[in-house]
Amino acid sequence: MSVARSAAAKINWSKLNSGLLLKQETTAALATFRKRFDETQRQLNQLREQKTDVDFAHYRSTLKNKAVVDRLQGALQAQKAVPYDLAGQLKVIGAFEAKAVEKAQATAGQVDANLSDLKAALQNIDTARPVEDITLDDVSKIFPEFEKEVEEAVKKGEWYTPGYDEKFGSLSLL
Numbered sequence: 001m002s003v004a005r006s007a008a009a010k011i012n013w014s015k016l017n018s019g020l021l022l023k024q025e026t027t028a029a030l031a032t033f034r035k036r037f038d039e040t041q042r043q044l045n046q047l048r049e050q051k052t053d054v055d056f057a058h059y060r061s062t063l064k065n066k067a068v069v070d071r072l073q074g075a076l077q078a079q080k081a082v083p084y085d086l087a088g089q090l091k092v093i094g095a096f097e098a099k100a101v102e103k104a105q106a107t108a109g110q111v112d113a114n115l116s117d118l119k120a121a122l123q124n125i126d127t128a129r130p131v132e133d134i135t136l137d138d139v140s141k142i143f144p145e146f147e148k149e150v151e152e153a154v155k156k157g158e159w160y161t162p163g164y165d166e167k168f169g170s171l172s173l174l
Contacts, residue, residue, distance in 0.1 A: 021111075 022030070054076065059069045140147040153159075 054073075056069055056073045059072075060066050063069055
């Protein structure tokens with residue numbers, strides 16, 4: 001049990017909430033867990049501070065039937081704390097922890113992959129030529145179908161680009 005107490009004491013709640021980039025529902029679950037933990041810890045401390053001994057001398061002097069007090073004192077002294085087998089619960093907690101670590105590692109891998117993709121995109125943007133320097137020959141090299149579409153439109157006498165007016169508005173004065 002002291003291992004659990006020392007582990008609970010080592011938790012840095014502020015770093016958990018702010019230092020890690022957690023989803024909103026995960027942060028809410030952590031806050032709920034912390035609230036429950038703090039409440040349980042407070043109740044445990046209150047119970048530890050309570051007086052647990054029974055003044056049997058007082059009951060003997062108050063009650064006429066002293067045999068009842070003797071039987072209760074004997075029963076109380078004979079009572080032993082029942083040990084609980086926590087192995088099953090600890091096994092479940094260990095399995096849950098292993099799944100949580102596995103999910104965290106998978107999420108970290110996804111975040112790292114996204115971050116590397118974003119860095120590559122940013123590098124591509126930084127090294128790209130300005131739009132003012134791009135020529136029609138450059139565009140036709142990249143998109144050969146564009147040149148064919150323009151030639152086809154010129155042959156047909158089409159000088160209208162479909163969807164242009166909807167996107168940019170009409171420039172005609174009529």
